[in-house]
Amino acid sequence: MSTFAALESEVRSYCRGWPVMFDTAVGSRMTDVDGKTYLDFFAGAGALNYGHNNPALKGALIDYLQRDGVTHALDMHTVAKREFLETFSELVLKPRKLDYKVQFPGPTGTTAVEAALKLARKVTGKEAMINFTNAFHGMTLGSLSVTGNSMKRGGAGIPLVHATPMPYDNYFDGQVPDFLWFEKVLEDAGSSLNEPAAVIVETVQGEGGINPARAEWLRGLAELCRRHDILLIVDDVQMGCGRTGPFFSFEIAGIQPDIVCLSKSISGYGSPMGLTLVKPELDVWSPGEHNGTFRGYNPAFVTATAALREYWADERLEKSTLAKGDTVEASLTELVESLPGADLQVKGRGLARGLGFGKAELADRAAAAAFERGLLLETSGPDSEVAKIMPALTISDDELTDGLDIFADAVRSVV
Numbered sequence: 001m002s003t004f005a006a007l008e009s010e011v012r013s014y015c016r017g018w019p020v021m022f023d024t025a026v027g028s029r030m031t032d033v034d035g036k037t038y039l040d041f042f043a044g045a046g047a048l049n050y051g052h053n054n055p056a057l058k059g060a061l062i063d064y065l066q067r068d069g070v071t072h073a074l075d076m077h078t079v080a081k082r083e084f085l086e087t088f089s090e091l092v093l094k095p096r097k098l099d100y101k102v103q104f105p106g107p108t109g110t111t112a113v114e115a116a117l118k119l120a121r122k123v124t125g126k127e128a129m130i131n132f133t134n135a136f137h138g139m140t141l142g143s144l145s146v147t148g149n150s151m152k153r154g155g156a157g158i159p160l161v162h163a164t165p166m167p168y169d170n171y172f173d174g175q176v177p178d179f180l181w182f183e184k185v186l187e188d189a190g191s192s193l194n195e196p197a198a199v200i201v202e203t204v205q206g207e208g209g210i211n212p213a214r215a216e217w218l219r220g221l222a223e224l225c226r227r228h229d230i231l232l233i234v235d236d237v238q239m240g241c242g243r244t245g246p247f248f249s250f251e252i253a254g255i256q257p258d259i260v261c262l263s264k265s266i267s268g269y270g271s272p273m274g275l276t277l278v279k280p281e282l283d284v285w286s287p288g289e290h291n292g293t294f295r296g297y298n299p300a301f302v303t304a305t306a307a308l309r310e311y312w313a314d315e316r317l318e319k320s321t322l323a324k325g326d327t328v329e330a331s332l333t334e335l336v337e338s339l340p341g342a343d344l345q346v347k348g349r350g351l352a353r354g355l356g357f358g359k360a361e362l363a364d365r366a367a368a369a370a371f372e373r374g375l376l377l378e379t380s381g382p383d384s385e386v387a388k389i390m391p392a393l394t395i396s397d398d399e400l401t402d403g404l405d406i407f408a409d410a411v412r413s414v415v
């Protein structure tokens with residue numbers, strides 16, 4: 001461990017909560033160098049929806065490497081990229097009647113968001129953005145400007161401008177009609193709101209504390225954007241790729257965002273990959289106007305294609321995710337009911353779930369107690385007050401119940 005303290009920057013974070021050295025990982029289990037195995041309710045912060053070293057994906061990757069398939073290609077045409085685009089179109093876009101051009105903006109979530117913001121500004125000629133309270137969109141300057149968390153914003157070192165925050169769904173605990181303020185300032189010529197190019201929203205806020213927006217709220221937002229000629233960007237970096245059940249988290253609302261950002265689980269294997277999906281009429285980029293060296297990491301295309309074929313050719317994964325999500329919800333509800341007065345709150349949708357703690361510091365203590373018991377999970381929210389339950393979607397029912405039992409035990413030990 002001293003290697004990391006001596007040589008790696010102080011910015012390292014996850015390793016501080018889990019001070020062991022991991023070596024191997026399969027499915028929903030990670031093993032450290034001492035041979036201790038941990039059940040994974042973290043899933044790479046949503047980058048491992050299909051688990052660690054998923055055999056269907058690993059086989060495709062090994063075959064590709066074995067035949068000397070191109071690894072790096074900027075945005076040259078490759079067989080791996082063609083197969084990904086065709087498979088994505090056939091299995092994801094067409095069945096959902098979605099029409100998007102696919103931009104490869106760079107290999108991370110924040111690059112997908114940066115491309116979306118840049119394109120929205122180019123298309124509309126406007127610079128202002130609307131974001132939401134407790135949003136998280138990434139750590140580069142554009143993404144940070146539409147991110148809520150004050151600690152993360154503070155790292156920017158320059159003013160973060162051109163974004164106006166609006167209340168997310170349920171920000172006032174249901175006491176205020178949806179979009180009361182947003183609609184008023186849009187329509188009032190005296191409000192001083194700069195005309196927005198776009199709204200950027202998560203359907204369930206992951207880093208913001210597992211806050212789900214209701215389908216009718218999302219529909220209301222889409223409708224408001226349509227009436228006021230504002231582009232709608234859905235950041236599906238964490239909640240996409242089946243995390244909430246359907247492939248895209250916005251499907252429950254029946255909306256069609258103008259731009260969609262994907263990353264985290266799109267490669268399926270934990271390899272870096274990002275996508276910005278753009279309605280064809282908005283694809284006004286000039287060649288090379290938005291660029292990047294790593295927009296063609298072909299091993300990621302190979303595993304992404306394998307993941308789509310394995311899990312998205314039918315509805316089995318979607319159904320099992322919803323069923324597992326119900327299991328988690330039932331277990332958390334039972335836990336909360338068994339601890340009256342502990343001030344706990346069950347949150348989330350699909351397999352993006354959380355337990356909110358009225359006493360914020362207890363969430364980190366519960367995560368630490370879970371770690372001692374061999375379970376990995378992280379916290380989120382502005383005060384790290386939510387213990388986040390995000391297992392791989394492929395977790396077995398036994399592993400899921402085992403993990404939930406460990407979690408319940410960990411929570412009881414701290415409240």
Ligand SMILES: *Cc1c(COP(=O)(O)O)cnc(C)c1O
Pocket residue numbers: 107108109110111113136137138139202206207235236237238239263264
């Ligand atoms: C993780 C995340 C990002 C940023 O992705 P990076 O790959 O860490 O840059 C952006 N938006 C959301 C919703 C995320 O969860």
